[in-house]
Amino acid sequence: MIRYHLEPSDVSAIRFGISPLSELGLGLRAFRAPDRYPLQQPWLDRIAAVRPLLDDEVLLGLVDERRWVADFVNPRPTSPLTSFDEELRALGRLPRARIVADLERVHDTVPPVFTGRHEAVVERLQQALATAWELCFAPHWARMRAVLQADISHRARTAAHAGIGAVLGGLSEAVRYDGTDLDVQLTSPVARDRPIGGEGLTLVPSMFVVRASVPIDDDLPPTVMYPARGQGAMWSTSGHPDAGSVRDLLGATRAALLEALGEPASSTDLALRFGVSTSAVNQHLRVMERGGLLNRSRYGRAVLYYRSTVGDALTRS
Structure with missing residues (x-):
């Protein structure tokens, strides 16, 4: 469990965001464990023909059997209009130490595909992500984004009518808010306390979160990724x-x-x-x-x- 401690000023600064790169990163969970994402099975069926064209060694090296995903492919969105290309360019500017640290938090080591000259590793990583986006996500992004935006719109109306507490408490069965602390139940048994401290809390709806997710690295900006509403009708x-x-x-x-x-x-x-x-x-x-x-x-x-x-x-x- 992680406990985010919110001061009154933190509550007023809560915002929503959508990250295309993060959605791709979280989508790798469905590649790794498709049975855990039955609502996205129609999407997996639609992209089955292009899966052999992907660099699976790189893509599956970003997620482990627990479905933990390297933080650098789950960036906190900087604006409602964040684009995949912008996020991919920002990833390319990350130092080697950050990429290595994020991979070690997932795997306890660095997978062989990510060893070697940093520039070459980053180039292959960017190419693998760009190809996965072009073939698997871009053709369906309008529909996915509409579901994510609809979720945010619904929660904005909830906040207007019932307050932000109702929004936070309704994100997921794994999220609890008592007016001061936001508790997010995680698969990790380690309890962590994380004051927001004026950094802002960002709420990110996702098609590939079953309960709730947060950054593995507590030093990263506070973010809660939660299951978007309305997924069941997305492919109907x-x-x-x-x-x-x-x-x-x-x-x-x-x-x-x-x-x-x-x-x-x-x-x-x-x-x-x-x-x-x-x-x-x-x-x-x-x-x-x-x-x-x-x-x-x-x-x-x-x-x-x-x-x-x-x-x-x-x-x-």
Whole structure:
């Protein structure tokens, strides 16, 4: 367990973030132990054809059988718009001592693939991560990011209505908050205390965290990675369900969109799920928003839509 001690000023500085590189790093857990991530099995099936093209010696060398991942591939996001390329360049600037220390915390030694001239090791590491991103994550990132953004939007609304304590206590069954201390239950039996001390606490939703994760190195900035909501529906495909009177009122497409927006989603994600153009989805969403059936909120450059109370009542009719 790790206990993060929060002063009042620390609570007010809590923020959310999304890290593409961290999501890739945590995704290596599913490579190592796919049975632990049943919700992501459709993704693993989709990328199976390209897996032989990956540098598995490097990628699997970043995670061990406990599913611990080297901290340098789990960076704390610096902004809501952090890009994979920016994070990969920052990784390339890390000194050898940092990479070695992070690997030793995972494996108690440095795997042979990471020994040798530092520049060559970093170059191969960056290439392996870039290839994994291009083949396995980039084609599906719009959908993954929409789920992560929807989670943040939901928790922001929770904070507005019920306070940050409700958000912290609802991150995961492995996280407890008593108003001062945030306890995160981990697989490691070693109890650790970590004052925030003005460094800020960042909350990072992930598709590849079952309970909760934190940096292995306590000297790194305080971060809690937790399971994102709505993963179960991420790979589902939407047909045209018979919505009865709602379908007669709205038409099949708008009725199906309204049904799908029980969880916040972007027009890009909806277009992927329904197999139509983003512009067509946007037209429907704007009409339903003007009619009071949907709310929307902005996160970074994305606009997330979700059912209003009127829309909820209509779907229950």
